[in-house]
Amino acid sequence: MNKFTIQKVLISIFTLSLYSLTAIAGDKQSDANSNDRDNHAGKVVRMSNEIAIQNDISATTVLAREIAVKATLYGRISADPASLSHIRARFDGVIKDVKVNIGDSVNKGDILAVVESNESLKSYSITSPFDGNVIARHANNGELSNGQVLFSLANYKNVWAQLTVFSQMLSRIKVGQSVDLSHAGFNQTSKIAYITPSADGNPHSLANVSIDNSTGYWPLGTLVKAQVTTSTKTVKHAVPLSAVQEYEAKQVVFVVEGDDYTPRAVELGVSDGRYIEVISGLETGERVVASNSYMIKADLEKSEAGHDH
Structure with a gap:
């Protein structure tokens, strides 16, 4: 086997490795309506479906979605007067x-x-x-x-979260709204049962939320964080929050076309903590990386660092 043949074999082994992602930072033929508009023309990661599966990289379709608009409140756990x-x-x-x-x-x-x-x-x-x-x-x-x-x-099997509601928030906080409560890694969803003025005369109100404390994870006096769903908004385009990365000082998602993963700059809107509105940059039906998108970003940056040298 001559030297030229050995080099070809080594190149083939490297190319077929299931654990490598090949970033192409050179010129790439593309639609002027996509790459030219976000200044990432020619930047792409090429990766087979097998490699994507092994790295838990999955894609999702850009669709319309109803997103919950939330307000953040804080409060403390108190005893249920009836208990x-x-x-x-x-x-x-x-x-x-x-x-x-x-x-x-x-x-x-x-x-x-x-x-x-x-x-x-x-x-x-x-x-x-x-x-x-x-x-x-x-x-x-x-x-x-x-x-x-x-x-x-x-009986502390049922307790209350008393959430502080300042005057500028009162118009948005209503009885019956859904509340996601959290502290120290514990989470629970409930609803606002009633709203009362502050008992100590301070200029705020209290949104009272009943909590199932049969586990004992919500002791009295504990400081809690609450995400209150104040309204919902139907957006034309939404992607999982995990799809968004910061790349070259822009918020981007990676659009999937066959084996190509291309960064696309996007303008973002409201988020409910799981999904986020895309105001511009994507069209309905396009597919974007939904999980482990940071791996695509890392491979692009690694490739660019190599070209700098």
Whole structure:
């Protein structure tokens, strides 16, 4: 095998490698309505379908879509007033037997204490009004009930997010709107149940959102972030947010035509965190890279760096 033949074999092996992406930064014949308008004429990554599959690079079709317009609010987790109870004796008397302590779990109807009535001298039971936990105890054997709070019970399986709504936002925030809540990697979707003025007299309102806290992941006092869907907008062209990259100081997507992946500058509009409106730069039916688009960008930049040297 001569030197020329060896070189041809090596070139063929390199070209057929399933793990290489070949960027072509040279001249490329293209439609004047596409490449010329975004100043990326001649820039393209050529890649087989097999390589795209191995690198989890997928494409999607540009279509019309309804995008949720959202407002960001912040607030804190508070107790549900209906899940907090301060329990007194029905009739004054002597506390004969205390059955629970702070931290104990109780079910509805469980006996908390036994009291002997001063009037009838008969004993009666104080029972739990709902399932929950004892968070305070002010009762000991032999003491007089005397109308005081003997126990405090709480059930934190349902809590509230109280979101701060400043005056400039009030016209957009309404009862019934969907809310995506998050903190420390935990997420939950709920709705605004009601809106109230601030209890401390500050110039803002509170949007109250009920939260299922059966997991215990939403403790009282936790600061939460909320994305409130205030309206929806039907846009002519939308792409996944993951399709957009910054390339040569522009927002671009990579248009897929056969084995060619070409950067296309786009003007962007509203986003709902998953999809984003494309105001100009794309047409309905075109296909763009939807996942791992950063790999196409990286290959273009690597190729250009090589040409610089």
